[in-house]
Amino acid sequence: MNPAKVLFVALLAGTLSISIALYGERWLAEHDAALSLIDRRNESVNSLPDIRLPDSDGLEVTSNSWAGKVVVLNFWATWCPACLREMPMLVRLQEANPGDRLQVVGIAIDDIASVRRFLTEHKVDYQILLGNADSVKLSKRLGNRTSGLPFTVVFDSLGRRVFSHAGEISAAQIRARIMPLLNTESRNTDSG
Numbered sequence: 001m002n003p004a005k006v007l008f009v010a011l012l013a014g015t016l017s018i019s020i021a022l023y024g025e026r027w028l029a030e031h032d033a034a035l036s037l038i039d040r041r042n043e044s045v046n047s048l049p050d051i052r053l054p055d056s057d058g059l060e061v062t063s064n065s066w067a068g069k070v071v072v073l074n075f076w077a078t079w080c081p082a083c084l085r086e087m088p089m090l091v092r093l094q095e096a097n098p099g100d101r102l103q104v105v106g107i108a109i110d111d112i113a114s115v116r117r118f119l120t121e122h123k124v125d126y127q128i129l130l131g132n133a134d135s136v137k138l139s140k141r142l143g144n145r146t147s148g149l150p151f152t153v154v155f156d157s158l159g160r161r162v163f164s165h166a167g168e169i170s171a172a173q174i175r176a177r178i179m180p181l182l183n184t185e186s187r188n189t190d191s192g
Contacts, residue, residue: 048159053129082168094126
């Protein structure tokens with residue numbers, strides 16, 4: 001075999017190997033960066049997220065307006081029987097606890113016409129916001145693995161997620177999980 005051909009093939013093979021290695025290294029770095037972005041979007045949320053959703057009148061409400069309060073986020077829909085059964089209990093919870101200590105927020109995973117019709121027929125004394133596809137994703141990040149309704153998540157006055165529950169919430173759960181937060185908040189305000 002001709003030594004010049006052997007040298008040419010060796011140089012060609014070496015150049016190809018180095019090129020493939022460099023390209024592969026760059027591809028892996030870009031792939032890892034893309035995966036880390038995906039992972040961040042899917043990681044669970046342990047504090048009150050930045051929520052910006054319209055109410056039934058179309059006015060934007062942000063989670064900043066609930067700062068310093070115990071927040072009960074309740075994902076619901078007008079077509080969900082369990083959601084409708086727990087609503088009167090959430091209304092009583094909000095009525096019994098002034099807005100400076102507690103904010104119950106219903107995020108409707110429903111169409112606006114159905115929500116507006118429901119609100120004209122039923123008295124709901126807490127904020128109702130109109131959810132969207134991102135709201136369903138948010139509920140998953142908050143712990144709603146099945147994306148089922150209703151789904152409730154509670155944040156303390158410092159914005160830390162302290163409780164989440166898939167399915168209809170009970171009065172016993174409110175007494176055990178939410179009322180102690182309000183009692184603690186009340187003691188902290190009285191002593192300060």
